[in-house]
Amino acid sequence: MPSGSILERSVLLTPSGWRRCGNKSTELDVIGLDRAGTPQAGRIRLELSSVRSRVAFVGTATAAGEFAEATRLLLAAGDAVDLRQVIATESASELQFETFRIDARPQGSPQQAKSLWEELQALSATADPETAVIRCAEQCTGKANRAPAAGLMLVEDGDTTYLVVTRRAIEESLHANADSMLLAIANACFHRSEENRWELEADSTLLVMWLLDALRRAGIRRSAQYDSLQHSCFVFIDLVSTDPAPLGPGRCAFLSSRSSNEIRIEWSDPSWTPVVSGFLLSPKTG
Amino acid sequence: MKSETQYPDLPLATSQRTLQSKGCHESEGQTRLGGVTIYARSDEELRRLCDDVTTAIDRVIQAHASLTRSHLEWQVQKEIKNRIDRRVFGALLGAALRRGIIDQIPCAAESGKVFRVYIHATSRSLFDDRLVAVIARLRKDRVLPVRVVRDVLFPLGGWGTWSSASHILARLALRGSAKYVDAKTFAWPEEVDHAVRQHS
Numbered sequence: 001m002p003s004g005s006i007l008e009r010s011v012l013l014t015p016s017g018w019r020r021c022g023n024k025s026t027e028l029d030v031i032g033l034d035r036a037g038t039p040q041a042g043r044i045r046l047e048l049s050s051v052r053s054r055v056a057f058v059g060t061a062t063a064a065g066e067f068a069e070a071t072r073l074l075l076a077a078g079d080a081v082d083l084r085q086v087i088a089t090e091s092a093s094e095l096q097f098e099t100f101r102i103d104a105r106p107q108g109s110p111q112q113a114k115s116l117w118e119e120l121q122a123l124s125a126t127a128d129p130e131t132a133v134i135r136c137a138e139q140c141t142g143k144a145n146r147a148p149a150a151g152l153m154l155v156e157d158g159d160t161t162y163l164v165v166t167r168r169a170i171e172e173s174l175h176a177n178a179d180s181m182l183l184a185i186a187n188a189c190f191h192r193s194e195e196n197r198w199e200l201e202a203d204s205t206l207l208v209m210w211l212l213d214a215l216r217r218a219g220i221r222r223s224a225q226y227d228s229l230q231h232s233c234f235v236f237i238d239l240v241s242t243d244p245a246p247l248g249p250g251r252c253a254f255l256s257s258r259s260s261n262e263i264r265i266e267w268s269d270p271s272w273t274p275v276v277s278g279f280l281l282s283p284k285t286g
Numbered sequence: 287m288k289s290e291t292q293y294p295d296l297p298l299a300t301s302q303r304t305l306q307s308k309g310c311h312e313s314e315g316q317t318r319l320g321g322v323t324i325y326a327r328s329d330e331e332l333r334r335l336c337d338d339v340t341t342a343i344d345r346v347i348q349a350h351a352s353l354t355r356s357h358l359e360w361q362v363q364k365e366i367k368n369r370i371d372r373r374v375f376g377a378l379l380g381a382a383l384r385r386g387i388i389d390q391i392p393c394a395a396e397s398g399k400v401f402r403v404y405i406h407a408t409s410r411s412l413f414d415d416r417l418v419a420v421i422a423r424l425r426k427d428r429v430l431p432v433r434v435v436r437d438v439l440f441p442l443g444g445w446g447t448w449s450s451a452s453h454i455l456a457r458l459a460l461r462g463s464a465k466y467v468d469a470k471t472f473a474w475p476e477e478v479d480h481a482v483r484q485h486s
Binding site: 054087088090123124125126127128130131133134135138139153155156157158159160162164166199201228229230231233234253254255256257258 | 320321380383385386388391392398400402405410461462465477478480481482485
């Protein structure tokens with residue numbers, strides 16, 4: 001049975017959208033590609049391991065993900081690479097990675113809402129179970145107490161603007177207007193007008209993947225950029241004139257100081273490959 | 287931070303011409319890191335000097351809770367008693383980040399601009415624990431001078447501890463859990479609590 005190693009923090013593409021693997025052993029349906037490159041849902045089994053791994057980050061123009069050091073990813077030419085090796089040899093920019101994003105707007109599920117809500121809470125200045133308050137990258141003078149979208153509100157404290165988001169607003173948006181809700185959150189919280197781009201910290205990979213998809217569906221051409229080939233504190237989502245191709249070189253790969261539990265991922269069909277954080281996972285050999 | 291100017295140049299450069307200007311007439315060693323080519327007189331010397339700088343980066347960061355790049359560069363030059371070309375240092379620092387020896391934490395300056403500080407990878411959980419402890423203290427006291435945070439987190443004091451305490455608060459400022467009163471004092475953002483109360 002094909003299997004691979006990923007992390008609790010790795011992001012899976014399910015028929016109802018992106019979600020973190022989480023810290024439970026479970027079975028679920030995720031999107032993958034068959035031998036012909038056609039997206040298909042397939043059953044996977046996730047087995048939580050007690051093995052801790054450093055978080056290995058890899059980013060291209062179209063995807064950014066957090067993986068285990070032992071994760072193997074599929075390249076455009078069909079070969080597989082070991083991330084530990086890619087990082088050690090600083091070879092990401094010489095490799096063409098194959099990435100995949102979903103075109104159809106996913107119908108959110110309670111699991112997706114939970115995953116997205118936890119991500120927003122982790123970004124918060126402060127939060128309770130129902131409300132998250134996120135610092136905006138820029139002051140939004142004059143917009144205080146206005147709502148950039150239903151269920152969102154801007155408040156000001158001195159020179160700083162905060163976005164107030166409620167869990168209920170996120171849950172409701174996943175059944176109706178998830179893309180516009182996410183784009184409104186990103187515009188309020190992550191936009192830097194001087195560079196005309198969004199800046200998300202590099203461990204916000206779940207939000208990055210949701211946003212890149214939402215932008216594509218909105219017809220907005222954006223590309224992910226990084227501080228350097230060797231490391232990045234941020235994922236910058238930049239306006240570009242042409243949509244970046246799903247096959248592209250690595251732009252950044254490094255080992256983080258953070259660690260996370262490894263997850264063994266298993267699937268039954270050897271001709272099918274699961275999508276993890278937009279990349280195609282390659283099974284372990286041997 | 288000017289004492290490094292008395293140190294001799296480390297014979298590593300990002301161009302053969304610069305290496306020659308350092309008195310090295312051969313440049314047989316070269317390596318590429320993060321898009322920057324580093325030249326040295328020989329492969330053996332290149333390996334040895336790059337290892338020396340990387341080891342010094344590791345040692346200096348380990349001896350401090352957090353450092354800005356300029357302080358790190360200064361301390362590394364003091365450690366190896368050589369002046370290092372800025373681009374060479376940047377490429378080797380990038381390699382230490384890539385390999386996960388050290389990490390970079392984004393923080394907010396008083397102007398609102400982002401700046402980054404460096405920590406040792408093995409200090410990450412300690413750094414995160416300190417963030418949690420300082421949030422709790424700030425929530426309770428509402429206003430915290432950097433000096434108080436330094437006294438709590440680094441009771442033995444020492445060079446760089448005031449800066450490291452300010453980095454913790456500056457990290458919280460970027461997350462919105464603290465705001466600058468001035469360069470030496472931070473406050474809890476009161477409106478954030480009001481917003482949560484209003485919506486809960």
